[in-house]
Amino acid sequence: MSKINVSPLYEGTFSVGVDHDFNRIGREDAPKKGALKLSINPFLIADGHRNILFDAGLGDLFGGDTSISTIQENLAEHSISDYEITDIFISHLHFDHIGGLANRENGYWELTFPDAKVWVSGNEWKKLHAEADKLEENHRDFFHFIDSKTDLEFLNDKHTPLPNVRVEKIGGHTEFHLALFYENGDHRYLMAGDVIGRRIAINQNFMAKYDFDPKQSMKARTELKSLAYEKGYTIMAYHETDYPLFKLKGDNGKKGFTIENIK
Numbered sequence: 001m002s003k004i005n006v007s008p009l010y011e012g013t014f015s016v017g018v019d020h021d022f023n024r025i026g027r028e029d030a031p032k033k034g035a036l037k038l039s040i041n042p043f044l045i046a047d048g049h050r051n052i053l054f055d056a057g058l059g060d061l062f063g064g065d066t067s068i069s070t071i072q073e074n075l076a077e078h079s080i081s082d083y084e085i086t087d088i089f090i091s092h093l094h095f096d097h098i099g100g101l102a103n104r105e106n107g108y109w110e111l112t113f114p115d116a117k118v119w120v121s122g123n124e125w126k127k128l129h130a131e132a133d134k135l136e137e138n139h140r141d142f143f144h145f146i147d148s149k150t151d152l153e154f155l156n157d158k159h160t161p162l163p164n165v166r167v168e169k170i171g172g173h174t175e176f177h178l179a180l181f182y183e184n185g186d187h188r189y190l191m192a193g194d195v196i197g198r199r200i201a202i203n204q205n206f207m208a209k210y211d212f213d214p215k216q217s218m219k220a221r222t223e224l225k226s227l228a229y230e231k232g233y234t235i236m237a238y239h240e241t242d243y244p245l246f247k248l249k250g251d252n253g254k255k256g257f258t259i260e261n262i263k
């Protein structure tokens with residue numbers, strides 16, 4: 001078996017306020033008062049057969065200082081070009097997770113990864129499609145472009161689309177939110193989008209008001225943490241700043257889990 005390379009593709013750290021605007025801050029900086037500190041890390045899984053992304057990054061949908069060159073440069077560090085991405089799995093259809101699928105670098109919309117199949121929840125796509133006219137103009141144009149030009153594949157609530165990838169509907173953050181799993185021998189990874197977006201989700205029980213169904217989010221989070229701990233999955237935390245890959249080691253009861261960073 002060839003070597004499996006699993007890497008976060010860091011796009012930056014942002015202070016995200018109630019207006020949902022993304023304001024870039026430094027890695028060490030605190031967010032503005034009342035705002036969340038969120039980093040963005042799509043994940044690359046290169047296993048010799050396929051070059052897979054779990055979520056697609058910001059693209060250029062988030063204002064002046066975001067552009068598609070971030071993900072392109074990050075991939076270049078792994079000697080992978082945009083044409084070599086074979087599959088992109090999307091945990092949920094929020095724009096900070098799908099923005100990287102298309103870009104306007106040349107002044108008009110183009111696919112960022114022209115040869116990739118893009119796998120999304122069929123139910124969530126249907127829902128977004130029905131609401132697309134209510135989106136602000138940029139997002140609406142983006143969505144219609146993706147809808148007509150991407151090689152889209154729809155995922156069911158429980159689906160094994162590739163030999164080493166399976167998905168499961170967990171809901172919570174969005175109605176049809178998916179957990180994404182990469183399983184290849186001893187290599188086990190799980191990505192739960194915004195249900196486990198940061199490491200703070202591991203040892204703090206909270207109901208997040210930004211969730212579609214906060215209770216379900218909590219339930220799914222608890223189940224995924226047990227699975228990660230018992231079966232040795234590496235958790236991929238899309239919004240974590242410093243070590244977005246980590247494992248759960250000791251179970252300290254009420255105090256939660258010991259977290260081991262994966263470098």
Ligand SMILES: [Zn+2]
Nearest residue numbers: 094096097194
């Ligand atoms: Zn998110």
